[in-house]
Amino acid sequence: DIAALQGIEKGSVRLAILTTVKYVVPKLLGSFAAAHPGIEVAMVVGNRDALLQRLAANQDDLYILGQPPQEWDVVSEPFADNPLVLVAPPDHPLARERAIDPRRLEGEPFILREPGSGTRATMQRFFDALGVRVRARLEVGSNEAIKQTVAGGLGLAVLSAHTVAAELALGELVQLDVQGFPLLRQWHVVYPRGKRLSPAAAAFKDWLYAHRGQASAPARRPPAARRARGRSGA
Numbered sequence: 732d733i734a735a736l737q738g739i740e741k742g743s744v745r746l747a748i749l750t751t752v753k754y755v756v757p758k759l760l761g762s763f764a765a766a767h768p769g770i771e772v773a774m775v776v777g778n779r780d781a782l783l784q785r786l787a788a789n790q791d792d793l794y795i796l797g798q799p800p801q802e803w804d805v806v807s808e809p810f811a812d813n814p815l816v817l818v819a820p821p822d823h824p825l826a827r828e829r830a831i832d833p834r835r836l837e838g839e840p841f842i843l844r845e846p847g848s849g850t851r852a853t854m855q856r857f858f859d860a861l862g863v864r865v866r867a868r869l870e871v872g873s874n875e876a877i878k879q880t881v882a883g884g885l886g887l888a889v890l891s892a893h894t895v896a897a898e899l900a901l902g903e904l905v906q907l908d909v910q911g912f913p914l915l916r917q918w919h920v921v922y923p924r925g926k927r928l929s930p931a932a933a934a935f936k937d938w939l940y941a942h943r944g945q946a947s948a949p950a951r952r953p954p955a956a957r958r959a960r961g962r963s964g965a
């Protein structure tokens with residue numbers, strides 16, 4: 732009816748997204764704003780723990796995060812792939828090798844995300860399961876800063892492929908071909924099960940799903956051809 736229609740054309744959506752999602756969804760927002768000029772979108776960006784705290788406190792309408800804790804009473808719909816890749820500076824000795832045994836990374840210096848980061852926890856689980864101890868050289872609370880630190884030669888890092896697409900394409904970073912990588916994660920659109928979404932929030936969710944193809948993950952395999960050409964990077 733008309734009231735419901737008006738509801739869709741006005742109002743606001745409070746959205747909370749992961750630090751990795753901010754490389755994808757904000758770029759697509761223009762088409763939502765164009766289709767729904769009356770709806771305001773407020774967006775906060777945080778790591779996994781921060782978003783789970785906001786969800787527990789019911790602070791936002793919709794969340795885009797990894798897997799919510801199983802015992803939580805939430806609606807959680809898969810949204811897009813979030814592969815985690817292992818990146819290195821282009822002149823790293825392992826940059827030209829294929830199917831590297833992860834045990835060869837024992838003792839390698841790594842740049843880690845902050846505690847509370849889902850990226851960090853996933854990486855830690857992978858190496859712990861193999862009994863491989865990587866060396867935490869530096870802890871940095873930003874994907875952006877980690878990329879620069881890796882490019883500067885301080886160590887390796889595990890990052891969402893979405894966050895490093897540009898640097899890999901430019902050859903400023905390379906993806907190491909380590910067995911078991913990429914680590915496969917997924918983003919989900921999540922909200923409390925009991926919560927009735929406002930028309931604006933429901934419109935936003937529909938729009939998100941209509942555009943999920945554009946949020947699909949970058950290449951999953953290391954670009955062997957590029958490595959073979961021996962780019963030296965910036």
Ligand code: PGA
Binds near residue numbers: 749750751796813849
């Ligand atoms: P985060 O996001 O590392 O910023 O927490 C990624 C994730 O949880 O998958």
